[in-house]
Amino acid sequence: MLQDILMDAKEWFPAGVHTELRAQCNRDRDVVLVQGSLTRNSREETRGVSARIYQNGVCGFSSVAEYTQDAAKNVLREAADNAAFMDRHAGKGKGTLPPFSGEGIVQREELPDTEQKRYIEVVKDFDDYLLRNCPHLTGRTVRAAEDSMEKLLKTSDGAEGHFISPRSFVYIFLNAETKDGAPVEVYAPLGGEGTFDRQFENPAVWYPKIDTLYRQLMDKREGVHAKAGLRTVILGGMMSGILAHESVGHTVEADAVLSGSVAATNLHRQVASEKVSMTDFAHTAFGERCPLPVFLDDEGIVCSDAPLIENGILTGYMHNRESAQHFDVAPTGNARAFLFSDEPLIRMRNTAVHPGKDRLEDMIASVEEGYYLLDYNNGQADATGEFMFGITCGYEIRKGKIGKAILDTTISGVAFDMLKTVDMVGDSVTWSCSGYCGKKQPMPVGMGGPALRCKVLIGGR
Amino acid sequence: MKTSKQPGQIVNTVLEHLRQKDAGVASCRAYEERTREINVDANAFSLMRTTFDRSVEISVYPGGKKGSVTVGSFDETDILRAAEDCLAAAEEAEADDAWQLEDRAGHQSFSDGVPEGDIDMLFQRVKELLEQIKREFPKIVIEQLVADHVLRNEYYGNSHGVSYERVLGAYHLWFMFTAQEDGKVTGYNYSNITTESLDKPLMDCGMIRQSLEDTERQLNPVPMEDRFTGTVLLTPKIAREIIGEALYQFTFDRALLTGNSVWKEKLGQKVADQRLTVSLKPRDKSVVCGARYTAEGYPAEDFDVIRNGVLNSFCLTKYAANKTGNERAGNNSFDLVIAPGSCPLKNLLSSIEKGLYVDGYSGGEPGPDGTFSAVAKNSFLIENGSITHPVTETMISGNLAEMLCSLRDLSAEQMEDGEGSVPYMAFDGLLISGR
Numbered sequence: 001m002l003q004d005i006l007m008d009a010k011e012w013f014p015a016g017v018h019t020e021l022r023a024q025c026n027r028d029r030d031v032v033l034v035q036g037s038l039t040r041n042s043r044e045e046t047r048g049v050s051a052r053i054y055q056n057g058v059c060g061f062s063s064v065a066e067y068t069q070d071a072a073k074n075v076l077r078e079a080a081d082n083a084a085f086m087d088r089h090a091g092k093g094k095g096t097l098p099p100f101s102g103e104g105i106v107q108r109e110e111l112p113d114t115e116q117k118r119y120i121e122v123v124k125d126f127d128d129y130l131l132r133n134c135p136h137l138t139g140r141t142v143r144a145a146e147d148s149m150e151k152l153l154k155t156s157d158g159a160e161g162h163f164i165s166p167r168s169f170v171y172i173f174l175n176a177e178t179k180d181g182a183p184v185e186v187y188a189p190l191g192g193e194g195t196f197d198r199q200f201e202n203p204a205v206w207y208p209k210i211d212t213l214y215r216q217l218m219d220k221r222e223g224v225h226a227k228a229g230l231r232t233v234i235l236g237g238m239m240s241g242i243l244a245h246e247s248v249g250h251t252v253e254a255d256a257v258l259s260g261s262v263a264a265t266n267l268h269r270q271v272a273s274e275k276v277s278m279t280d281f282a283h284t285a286f287g288e289r290c291p292l293p294v295f296l297d298d299e300g301i302v303c304s305d306a307p308l309i310e311n312g313i314l315t316g317y318m319h320n321r322e323s324a325q326h327f328d329v330a331p332t333g334n335a336r337a338f339l340f341s342d343e344p345l346i347r348m349r350n351t352a353v354h355p356g357k358d359r360l361e362d363m364i365a366s367v368e369e370g371y372y373l374l375d376y377n378n379g380q381a382d383a384t385g386e387f388m389f390g391i392t393c394g395y396e397i398r399k400g401k402i403g404k405a406i407l408d409t410t411i412s413g414v415a416f417d418m419l420k421t422v423d424m425v426g427d428s429v430t431w432s433c434s435g436y437c438g439k440k441q442p443m444p445v446g447m448g449g450p451a452l453r454c455k456v457l458i459g460g461r
Numbered sequence: 462m463k464t465s466k467q468p469g470q471i472v473n474t475v476l477e478h479l480r481q482k483d484a485g486v487a488s489c490r491a492y493e494e495r496t497r498e499i500n501v502d503a504n505a506f507s508l509m510r511t512t513f514d515r516s517v518e519i520s521v522y523p524g525g526k527k528g529s530v531t532v533g534s535f536d537e538t539d540i541l542r543a544a545e546d547c548l549a550a551a552e553e554a555e556a557d558d559a560w561q562l563e564d565r566a567g568h569q570s571f572s573d574g575v576p577e578g579d580i581d582m583l584f585q586r587v588k589e590l591l592e593q594i595k596r597e598f599p600k601i602v603i604e605q606l607v608a609d610h611v612l613r614n615e616y617y618g619n620s621h622g623v624s625y626e627r628v629l630g631a632y633h634l635w636f637m638f639t640a641q642e643d644g645k646v647t648g649y650n651y652s653n654i655t656t657e658s659l660d661k662p663l664m665d666c667g668m669i670r671q672s673l674e675d676t677e678r679q680l681n682p683v684p685m686e687d688r689f690t691g692t693v694l695l696t697p698k699i700a701r702e703i704i705g706e707a708l709y710q711f712t713f714d715r716a717l718l719t720g721n722s723v724w725k726e727k728l729g730q731k732v733a734d735q736r737l738t739v740s741l742k743p744r745d746k747s748v749v750c751g752a753r754y755t756a757e758g759y760p761a762e763d764f765d766v767i768r769n770g771v772l773n774s775f776c777l778t779k780y781a782a783n784k785t786g787n788e789r790a791g792n793n794s795f796d797l798v799i800a801p802g803s804c805p806l807k808n809l810l811s812s813i814e815k816g817l818y819v820d821g822y823s824g825g826e827p828g829p830d831g832t833f834s835a836v837a838k839n840s841f842l843i844e845n846g847s848i849t850h851p852v853t854e855t856m857i858s859g860n861l862a863e864m865l866c867s868l869r870d871l872s873a874e875q876m877e878d879g880e881g882s883v884p885y886m887a888f889d890g891l892l893i894s895g896r
Contacts, residue, residue, distance in 0.1 A: 034718045037784065038527065041554050043546055046516075046533035061510040065533045082509035089584065090506035116528070116546075117553040139719035175721055175829065183721045183829035228688065228834075228858060228894040259503045259604040260641045341512040380823045382648040383604070383639045386853065388836040390825010408828035412836040412856060440605065457896060459834025459856040 001111060002047075002152045004162065005069055009154045012073050014080045018054040018097045018321075019156040021076065022298060023047075023067050024340035027111075027166075029146040029196065031119040033127050035139060043116060048340040051079040054322070057092030059083060063341040097321050100331065104160035105296040111148060111164050114196040119144045122196075125203045126170060126210070133207075134214045136221070138183070139175030144168075146196040147444070149338075151298065159300025167292065167444060168196040169434050170203075172210060174217045184407065186217045186393060187377070189434035192291055216374075216393050219405035224396070226409045226460030232370035233411070233456055234363050234397065237430025239373050239389065240449030244278050244351045245437065246379040247387035247415035249447075252308050252316075253334070253346045254323030261383040262416060263314060272312040272419030277354040280306040280318050281446075282333060290350035291433035291446035294333065298344035303333030308351075312419075320346050338441040345440060350433075353449030356425025360451050363424045365400040371458065372397050373411065385415035391458075410459040418456055426451030466535050468492055468616035469626060474537065475519055476618055478544050485620070486522040488562055488758060491515075492615035493535070497580045499587055501606035501636070504595075506588075519547045525556035559783035563758035566622030574657040574750045576630035578610030582659045583632060590663040597664075598640075598673045600680065604649065606636035623758045629750045631879070632656050634663055640677045647679040648838045648853075650821060652698075655749045655879030667878035668698060672839075675820050679839055682853035685895025692816030692869055693857055693891045694809065694843065697876030697883040699822045701797055704739060704883075706827055707861040712766060712774075714781035721829040723862055727772045728787070734868035735770035738800040741791070745798050747882035752794035755779075764791030767865075801884040802871030809870050809887055811846035817857065817893055818843055831861035837893075852895070859891040 002023050013019040025047040032040035049072050050063035060083025062075040123142045130140050148166035153159065169191035177183055190206045191199045200206075235243065251261040258264075272278075279285070282303035283293030294303050299321050306318045317327065323346065324331035335344035364372060373394040381387035389411050396403035431448035468491035475489040493515045500508035517540050520529045528551030532543040587608045594601050610632050618624040635653040639646050654667040664670055675696075695703060709716070711732075716722035724732055733739075742763040743751025752761040757779045765773045775787050782789040802809075810818070817840050824835025837855045841848045865888075872885035 034715065035720075037557055037559075037718075038554050039714075039718070039780070040529070041527055041550055042529035042531065043550060044531035046531075048514075048533065050512075058506060059508040061508060062512065064513040065515040066536075078511050082511060086506060086509045089588075092505070115553075116550040120553045139721055141715070141719060173719075175719055183723065185721065185829050225832075228856065228892060230896045255502060256604065260602050260639060260646050262646060265644050341514060343508060343510060377826045382823075382838065383646050384648050384853075386648055386836065386838070388823040388825070392825070408825065408832055409858075410825045410834040410836065410856065412823075412854065414854065440607065457854055457856060457894075459858045459894070461858065461892065 002067065002150055004152060006072060006152065006154055009072060010156065012076055013156050014053065014076070017083065020052045020299060021049070021072060021154045022340065023049045023152040025150045026339055027148045029114070029119055031123050032141065032143045033123045034141045036127055038120070041116065041120065046339060049075055050340050051075040052343055053079045053083040054097055055083040055087045057094035058086035058090055060086060061343045098325055099157040100159065100301055100321065105302065106162045109164055111150060111166060112195055112197065114146065118197060122170060122200045122203055126172065129207060129210060134174065136176055136218065137174055138177050141173040143171040144196065153298060153300060155300035161296040161300065163296060165292065166195045167193050167433060168199040170200065172213060174213060176217050176221050178221050184217065184220045184223065186213055186220060188213045192433055220407065223405040223407045226371060226406045226458050228458060228460040230455055231458050232367055233454060234367060234372045235452045235454065236372070236374040237426070237449055237451060238375050238432055240353045240452045241430065241432055241447035242376055242379045242389055244353050244449055245348060245445065245447040246381040247385055248278060248308060249280065249348045249351045250381050251383065251385050251415065252318060254317040254319045254327065255346050256383065257317050258323065258326070262385045263317065266314050266416065269314055270312050271314045271416040272309055273422040274312040275356055275425045276309055276312055276419050276422050278309040279352060279354065280308060280348050281350040281352060285350060285352060286429060291431045292350060292444055294349045297333040297335045298337045299335040301331045301333040301335065303349065306332040306334065318346055318348065320344065336443060338443050342441045347439065347443045348437060348445050350446035352429060352447065353452065355427050355429050355450040358424040358426055360426050363426060363451055363453050364397055364402065366424065366453065367397040368399060370397045371395065371406065372402060381415065386412065387415055388412045411456045413456045418454055421455040422452050424453035468614055471517055471535055471540060472616045472618040475517065475540055475544050476620060478541055479521060480620065482548060484521045484523050484548055486562060488520050488619035489517065490615065490617040491517045492613055494611060494613045496609050496611045497578065498607060498609035499584055501587065501591065501603055504591070504603050517543060519544055521547050521551050522560050523548065523551055525558050525560060526551045526554040527557070527560055528554060559780050561779050561783060562619050562621060563623045564621040568624045571627040571753050573627065573629040574631040576612055576628050578612065578630055578632060579659065580610060583608055583610060586659050586663050593662065593664050594673065598677055600640040600642050600677050601638050601673055602641050604637045604639060608634045617754060617758065619758045625754045627753055631750045632659065638676060640680050642680050645680055647676055648821065650676045650839045653878065657749050668696065668876050672820065675839060679851045682851035685852050685855040688894040689815060690890060691893050692813045692887055692889050694813060694816060694818045694885060694887040696820045697885060699819050700799070700886040701883045702822055704799065705795065705797065707831065707865060708766060708776060710827055710829060710831055710861060712776045714778055717775060717777060717785045717787065718781055723830055724772055730772060731770050732772045733767050733770045733865035736802060736871060737767055737770050737865065737868055738765060739767040740765045740798045741776065741794055741796055742798040743792050743794045743796040745796065745881065747798065747877040748796040749879040751796045752792050755793050759789065761794065762791035797881040797883060799883045801873050801875045803873055804870045806872040806874050806885050809872050809885060810843065813843045813846060813887065816843045817841065817852070817855070818848055827861055833861060834858040855893065855895050857891050857893055864888045864891065
């Protein structure tokens, strides 16, 4: 745990400018077993302190990989020099930021450090299970990882925070060959928020998920190529989560809006079917704790939900303090930094499509010819909202029934066009929070949604 | 940089501590790094950032059991605790005699690039670039630009008496942009360079000017309604991405360790058109501050992965080489050099009857067999040897392994951006499909 040695820090802050001082420790544990061989067995810790100073519309930032009072004073000085340099050469004369009188949020939880032995035991447990129960594998990789961030924050307008956000996963990669000898692969992350020893106290609770993954691999061995073109699809909950994040979420981050993303000209306009609503949740969604809750952001703003689409109408953006001032709205607490050496950027937290009323069975039964798409390995979107997701698990739908598995493919579309084709919305939400969102810095994020029936462009043959 | 201890002292302290603990084979790498960075957001300067980082990476292999710990501190208490943690982690591992570090004792010292950067000059060059863009490409909006100078002082040592000492510094520029007009916006495009010199305007480096020009021409794209098998002409930036995917899928550690590589039995055999030679060359003149040694302590040497269409080497670490019965690669960098062709770009373009000019690629990770499909971004339709119009909602599908055998040609022109050199590349027989 970081000890609070910054109690008196406000006395060191320069006058007349907005200042943030943040101490942070990131902890990573990583164990990888490939074909039963331990190829990685590592522990990593980065720790330091940083300062950011906002002066007349530009910022200075500095960090050092050291956590002492002297280090804090040094980064404050260096950040002030940098802010002055930028103000001198490119200042915008904007004055300071509106004050925010948020309360401090201090977590009292400890962050227990699981012994390395436990990570190795768990990957071996899963590997043994694969050997015993998955006879047709040609390759297997099991990776156990925990990453956590601990942050201690002080700002010039009085916000204080000390909070911890750990998450832990075991990633399972399974390989097999088609009858023609072509390799196929499926993968799944198991786990979520919390420390490794809590998530994987009893690995056996995860075995049913491994059984499902193995079945999907066996189906994929017999898989067919998708037929390229515009198709009716049912996107599973994992897919609607990445859709919310990539194709809408990134375009409605206020910094992207200020750079002219497609959302800039669509506020208060119909951008989706009226069945679609979407929110970037701070910490609680649909009455439950989000997969990666965020209570206080790295500018000292107490986090609140950012409604994005309500019944098909684009209603708002995600903000940091500066963009909130620009748009004359309250900040939502979306400014987050990955390492102590990173400046806060506007980032998503837990972005999700709201559930509807349709049952998945009815949705599949309603499709004459199309695809049921369940999982992906990556996704991207751009300023236009044109998105792409790599599909790793999906099935044909023929006359309302699930057919053959499909081989890896890609789907794409333009978000605000594609969302208007949504005509059925499932009644339950699936969340995910493994992996990182990339935007100058990586960042853990949560995303989720229900099944959606819509039209997308699918690659294939 | 203000620090009481140098990386070499840290490494020696760690190795001596591990020797006293009878840790057996061990290695340690320590570095300190200063980054000075200028940021532009939405066409305007936004941030100046200075960071001082430190890292100590320790690996031990007592009895062939590997443990690794990385700690971001030069404090002696922290690094000795990290060494102890590393031993404790290794204790829980299983012995694997495939781990092997360089054991030919010796010391090498390097100074690369421009260690002391000129941040004022960098600021002026960025300012000049913004002004040039405003003047020459008025429809371009910079979403984000990051320009920095990184100075690194590093030291590697292992228990076999191998050590490397290195000071390096380089400027980097990366920026992402769109073109905008009358409420219309293009997709993001990007450009980046690494350089040791600020002697010329940034606009004249790498492919910056070409990418800006292409992006302005992307306004008013037409959705592809067609579906055809055609030729794809990749800009060097995208050719690097695609060839990189192929190398990763077919030649890197994981592909061989899992047995997934479709090239696993192809060493010494034809895997690509005979005009294709693909190399990883950290010592090439086109690479700024390329790798000097590998994580296992071997000196980094240039090598050909594919030579005249024949698979010459996998890209394996010593560990993966020992595991799979192959040879270790000369280096484990990604300093990609692709030998150019003799065909001028304009002739290559005019030889294409129907296809796409592709300066952006957004695709899922290819399947292990190399099957891929991707959205063509910042792309133009080619008909009868000429670029006709920009396209949107267009996908390209194919197979990486097959594609390398259906090379139409490589251009004589190359992109040199400080991270290697790559020509334009055209491939036949890819499925291009729209709505």
